[in-house]
Amino acid sequence: MTRENSFHGPLADPAGEAGHEDHPPRMGFFTDTSVCIGCKACEVACKEWNAVPEDGIELLGMSYDNTGSLGASSWRHVAFIEQQRPLGHQDAGLTDLPVGPSSTETTTEVVAEALEATERGGANLGTAPVDLGFPSFDLPGAGSGVENRTQFRWLMSSDVCKHCTHAGCLDVCPTGALFRTEFGTVVVQQDICNGCGYCVSGCPYGVIDRRPDDGRAWKCTMCYDRLRADMEPACAKACPTDSIQFGPLDELRERADRRLADLHAIGVSEAQLYGRDPEDGVGGDGAFFLLLDDPEVYGFPPDPVVPARDIKSMWQHAGTAAAMMVAASAAVFLGGRRRR
Amino acid sequence: MSGDGTTDEGRTAPGDGAGGGPAGNPSHNGGKHRRRKYGRNRGDDGSREESMVPRAEFQSYYGRPVLKPPVWEWKIPAYLFTGGLSAASTMLSVGADLTGRPGLARTGRVGGAAALAASMYLLVADLGRPFRFHHMMRVAKPSSPMSVGTWILIAYSPGSMLAATAELLPASLRGTLPGRLLRFAARPAGMSAAVFAPGVASYTAVLLAQTAVPAWNDAHRELPFVFTGSAAASAAGLGMVCAPLEEAGPARRLAAIGAAVEIVASRMIDRRPGFVTTAYTTGHPHHLRKASEYLTLGGALTALTLARRSRVAAAVGGLALMAGSVFQRFGVFEAGVHSTKDPAYVVKPQRERLDARKREEAERAAEASQE
Numbered sequence: 001m002t003r004e005n006s007f008h009g010p011l012a013d014p015a016g017e018a019g020h021e022d023h024p025p026r027m028g029f030f031t032d033t034s035v036c037i038g039c040k041a042c043e044v045a046c047k048e049w050n051a052v053p054e055d056g057i058e059l060l061g062m063s064y065d066n067t068g069s070l071g072a073s074s075w076r077h078v079a080f081i082e083q084q085r086p087l088g089h090q091d092a093g094l095t096d097l098p099v100g101p102s103s104t105e106t107t108t109e110v111v112a113e114a115l116e117a118t119e120r121g122g123a124n125l126g127t128a129p130v131d132l133g134f135p136s137f138d139l140p141g142a143g144s145g146v147e148n149r150t151q152f153r154w155l156m157s158s159d160v161c162k163h164c165t166h167a168g169c170l171d172v173c174p175t176g177a178l179f180r181t182e183f184g185t186v187v188v189q190q191d192i193c194n195g196c197g198y199c200v201s202g203c204p205y206g207v208i209d210r211r212p213d214d215g216r217a218w219k220c221t222m223c224y225d226r227l228r229a230d231m232e233p234a235c236a237k238a239c240p241t242d243s244i245q246f247g248p249l250d251e252l253r254e255r256a257d258r259r260l261a262d263l264h265a266i267g268v269s270e271a272q273l274y275g276r277d278p279e280d281g282v283g284g285d286g287a288f289f290l291l292l293d294d295p296e297v298y299g300f301p302p303d304p305v306v307p308a309r310d311i312k313s314m315w316q317h318a319g320t321a322a323a324m325m326v327a328a329s330a331a332v333f334l335g336g337r338r339r340r
Numbered sequence: 341m342s343g344d345g346t347t348d349e350g351r352t353a354p355g356d357g358a359g360g361g362p363a364g365n366p367s368h369n370g371g372k373h374r375r376r377k378y379g380r381n382r383g384d385d386g387s388r389e390e391s392m393v394p395r396a397e398f399q400s401y402y403g404r405p406v407l408k409p410p411v412w413e414w415k416i417p418a419y420l421f422t423g424g425l426s427a428a429s430t431m432l433s434v435g436a437d438l439t440g441r442p443g444l445a446r447t448g449r450v451g452g453a454a455a456l457a458a459s460m461y462l463l464v465a466d467l468g469r470p471f472r473f474h475h476m477m478r479v480a481k482p483s484s485p486m487s488v489g490t491w492i493l494i495a496y497s498p499g500s501m502l503a504a505t506a507e508l509l510p511a512s513l514r515g516t517l518p519g520r521l522l523r524f525a526a527r528p529a530g531m532s533a534a535v536f537a538p539g540v541a542s543y544t545a546v547l548l549a550q551t552a553v554p555a556w557n558d559a560h561r562e563l564p565f566v567f568t569g570s571a572a573a574s575a576a577g578l579g580m581v582c583a584p585l586e587e588a589g590p591a592r593r594l595a596a597i598g599a600a601v602e603i604v605a606s607r608m609i610d611r612r613p614g615f616v617t618t619a620y621t622t623g624h625p626h627h628l629r630k631a632s633e634y635l636t637l638g639g640a641l642t643a644l645t646l647a648r649r650s651r652v653a654a655a656v657g658g659l660a661l662m663a664g665s666v667f668q669r670f671g672v673f674e675a676g677v678h679s680t681k682d683p684a685y686v687v688k689p690q691r692e693r694l695d696a697r698k699r700e701e702a703e704r705a706a707e708a709s710q711e
Contacts, residue, residue, distance in 0.1 A: 006483075007483065062402045068404070069404060079401060081401070111402045111403065111404075112402060112403025112404075115403055115405075120405075168551075168552055171484060171550075172484045172485070172486060172550060172551070173481070173484060174479070174484045174487040174490060175479065176479040192475055192478070193469070193472075193475075194467050194469045194473060195468015195472070196468070196476075196486060197410065197411035197412055197466075198484070198486050200410065201407075201408070201411075201412075201551035201552060201680075202551055202552060203408065204552035205407075206405065206406050206407040206408045206552075206680075207408075208408070209408050209411070210468050215468025294399060294691075296398065296399045296400055296406075296687045298401055299402075300406070301407075301687070303690035303691070303694040304552075304690070307550045307552050307557055308483055308550060310557075311483070311546075311550060313560065313561070314485075314545075314560045314564075317560065317565075318543060318545055318546050318564040320564070321542045321568040322538035322539060322542040322564070323538070324568065325428070325431070325571070325572060326431070326538050328594060328597045328598070328601075329428070329432060329572070330435065331593075331597075332435070332589075332590040332593040333590050
């Protein structure tokens with residue numbers, strides 16, 4: 001048995017390791033954010049196919065992102081980031097034109113302050129109204145002149161559950177509700193989940209969450225029902241630019257490597273793959289990404305590690321502490337016997 | 341929102357080479373009205389002046405949390421206390437039973453079982469679907485500390501409950517055959533519970549540590565000692581409050597040892613290098629843990645001095661020890677929750693780690709190319 005591998009490090013066949021015999025290849029998503037146009041068709045398709053309930057219709061003041069983040073009732077989330085820099089060799093055509101600066105920094109500041117006032121620090125924003133201080137009498141960027149003109153690019157990225165090789169949520173689930181499918185994905189069985197909430201804290205990406213009204217944990221299933229019927233997941237099917245690509249993970253990884261090389265060749269040097277590396281802290285993601293900036297800009301953790309990596313050390317320390325407790329409880333009774 | 345706020349400050353981005361993006365987060369500059377730190381004011385051609393504003397410390401997506409905060413509420417830290425109290429009380433009661441201290445044994449057995457009953461309630465009530473609590477018993481999963489804990493509790497509970505029932509048996513039933521059998525079984529029952537009690541007191545540290553919550557995961561070496569120390573101190577406190585002075589000697593000694601272990605381990609958490617430690621050393625969690633330290637220290641000092649002679653001092657010291665344990669558990673819990681709500685606790689350490697690894701790889705590549 002490769003017990004060492006089951007908690008951490010590269011693992012070629014997660015489904016096989018979970019006990020599936022004769023299973024299909026590991027399936028995954030490759031989300032190429034360089035061709036994402038932010039249409040949110042993936043979000044809509046996911047909601048429709050999986051009958052995911054509405055989780056708050058709010059204007060969040062974060063560019064065109066009014067979903068906020070992944071959560072119990074948002075299994076795809078399109079991030080919008082406005083930046084003052086060109087994309088590759090792109091010429092925004094702004095030279096000598098009187099345009100104002102992007103309002104990104106200002107919005108960020110307003111949003112970040114509003115988030116602090118929310119109950120869970122904005123982790124489930126969209127489920128409750130937030131006062132963002134709008135409207136104001138001035139237009140964003142009003143009053144600024146030509147001297148403030150900036151370069152501009154828009155980053156869009158459709159986030160989803162990563163279906164990790166070593167999934168923190170799956171490791172800690174005490175009921176067996178979370179399980180590894182034959183496709184190597186990670187799915188919650190809703191008839192089993194008793195809402196203990198451990199998976200919510202086990203996920204290093206902040207993906208899975210508990211629905212307050214329902215009490216159970218929910219997340220992307222990579223459309224397990226569609227996969228079993230040889231269909232691609234709803235989000236990938238709906239994506240009009242093939243930013244979301246679905247297929248056997250091995251093929252996707254090759255394709256991603258080629259795409260990265262192409263982008264580097266045409267001068268988009270900031271392009272990088274995220275979650276592609278089987279050597280990383282979670283053994284590589286089943287859903288990985290091509291990003292055009294650092295992961296944290298998109299709201300991803302830069303270097304996530306599955307919490308069970310240190311499981312041995314944790315139990316060793318707990319064992320030592322328990323042994324000390326036994327010794328102390330015995331020692332306090334020595335020499336005190338004469339009292340009675 | 342007008343643009344004036346944006347024109348006079350450094351607005352280009354943080355981070356090396358690459359521009360910007362939503363950056364920084366306001367939440368640890370202190371003060372009520374917090375401002376974000378901006379990056380250097382740097383145009384694409386590098387021609388702009390550098391502003392005096394400090395460089396942004398990290399990037400994030402609109403300052404949003406990366407992780408989901410724990411969905412656990414006050415019931416879980418409360419359980420951390422009652423679980424620890426129950427375990428250490430049971431251990432104390434077995435020692436007291438074997439060395440002929442019936443008062444201390446009674447306190448430990450009854451207190452331990454009462455705390456266990458409270459624990460059960462708290463654990464089930466915190467579930468999103470309480471009526472499915474028995475789904476915990478579908479599987480035994482070594483990778484899940486909660487599953488391990490469930491089975492430890494299942495092994496621990498019958499002995500503790502049985503011993504307490506024997507203590508609480510009404511006098512009228514003691515003479516009957518079942519009554520006599522039950523009283524005979526109390527000692528082995530207590531001992532069987534005591535076998536699993538150290539597990540009950542310590543597994544909760546792993547329960548918290550094996551999460552992505554930065555403050556808990558980062559302190560995984562120290563937490564078990566904080567928790568077992570805290571458990572011992574609280575049970576000793578209960579013994580001091582309820583047991584007669586002449587029998588409570590072991591409780592007083594355990595109070596001193598438990599308090600010492602808890603305080604030292606807790607201080608070691610505060611001294612850990614790295615940014616994540618700030619979750620423990622600032623704000624509300626810090627206040628809770630400071631209060632815990634004073635109460636625990638005061639309780640332990642009382643146990644070693646006045647509590648030997650004065651019934652009142654023993655009761656006050658014992659209550660202080662129990663309160664100290666409560667504050668400790670809530671302090672640790674709150675530190676973890678806080679560390680998930682602020683993306684800095686996730687991004688900063690991970691970015692540092694990633695950059696260090698990249699530097700190392702680059703150096704290794706440079707060495708390889710020289711050869």
